[in-house]
Amino acid sequence: MNSTGLASLGVIIIFAGFLVVFFGAVLEAGGSTSSGGFILIGPIPIVFGSGPNSSALASVALAISAVMVAVYLVSFLFWGWNRRREAE
Numbered sequence: 001m002n003s004t005g006l007a008s009l010g011v012i013i014i015f016a017g018f019l020v021v022f023f024g025a026v027l028e029a030g031g032s033t034s035s036g037g038f039i040l041i042g043p044i045p046i047v048f049g050s051g052p053n054s055s056a057l058a059s060v061a062l063a064i065s066a067v068m069v070a071v072y073l074v075s076f077l078f079w080g081w082n083r084r085r086e087a088e
Contacts, residue, residue: 040065
């Protein structure tokens with residue numbers, strides 16, 4: 001997959017996320033709200049949240065960031081391994 005395809009895929013995923021949040025806010029009639037998120041600076045996640053379900057949201061955010069870091073490390077190691085093979 002070329003870089004244009006990956007960029008398009010990223011924009012589609014972001015747009016789908018906005019739609020999910022928008023429809024969730026519009027269709028939700030009442031009840032309690034929780035919010036949370038994470039900021040990934042390098043390999044260090046910063047997780048925050050508030051509300052009754054904030055611990056669940058923080059756990060999901062940490063799981064997602066752990067998967068992202070693992071994928072990054074695997075791709076980096078794979079790229080470095082292929083690079084060394086090409087040099088030989």
